[in-house]
Amino acid sequence: MTAHDGRTVTQADLVGRRSLIFFGFTYCPDVCLTTLNEVALWLEELGEDGAIIDPYFVSVDPARDTPERMAEYVDYFSPRITGLVGSDGDLRRMAESYKVYYARVDLDDGDYLMDHSAAIYLMDSQGKFFDAITYTATFEEAVAKLRRLVDEG
Numbered sequence: 001m002t003a004h005d006g007r008t009v010t011q012a013d014l015v016g017r018r019s020l021i022f023f024g025f026t027y028c029p030d031v032c033l034t035t036l037n038e039v040a041l042w043l044e045e046l047g048e049d050g051a052i053i054d055p056y057f058v059s060v061d062p063a064r065d066t067p068e069r070m071a072e073y074v075d076y077f078s079p080r081i082t083g084l085v086g087s088d089g090d091l092r093r094m095a096e097s098y099k100v101y102y103a104r105v106d107l108d109d110g111d112y113l114m115d116h117s118a119a120i121y122l123m124d125s126q127g128k129f130f131d132a133i134t135y136t137a138t139f140e141e142a143v144a145k146l147r148r149l150v151d152e153g
Contacts, residue, residue: 004071122146
């Protein structure tokens with residue numbers, strides 16, 4: 001996958017650091033905006049402790065999301081969030097490895113949206129699944145899981 005700053009990011013880059021991974025797209029009208037705003041607030045709440053967590057926003061819309069567009073989008077929420085884009089094949093492989101659902105939904109006006117899983121995946125310092133934060137989690141529940149990731153992950 002390509003980061004919004006042009007770096008290549010692979011699964012190996014997750015080893016040695018704790019990660020927060022969310023799949024979405026920049027044209028998302030609701031879930032992605034809300035979730036990324038919450039991620040920024042959670043990281044702010046963690047303060048210095050949260051510095052060991054690398055947050056990633058992975059695009060499920062490689063046709064429209066470019067590294068440049070991702071850079072603008074993630075920077076709106078937090079300069080800490082890294083936006084990732086890739087080819088259809090890159091995305092399919094990554095989504096399969098995280099068991100993420102995504103599908104194109106065509107609209108009557110010729111445009112489209114992307115339906116996608118809304119969970120946030122927390123990965124430990126070995127690059128392994130640690131926990132998930134659901135879309136319905138409260139602020140307190142999410143921060144508690146992130147604190148546990150910092151302490152135990």
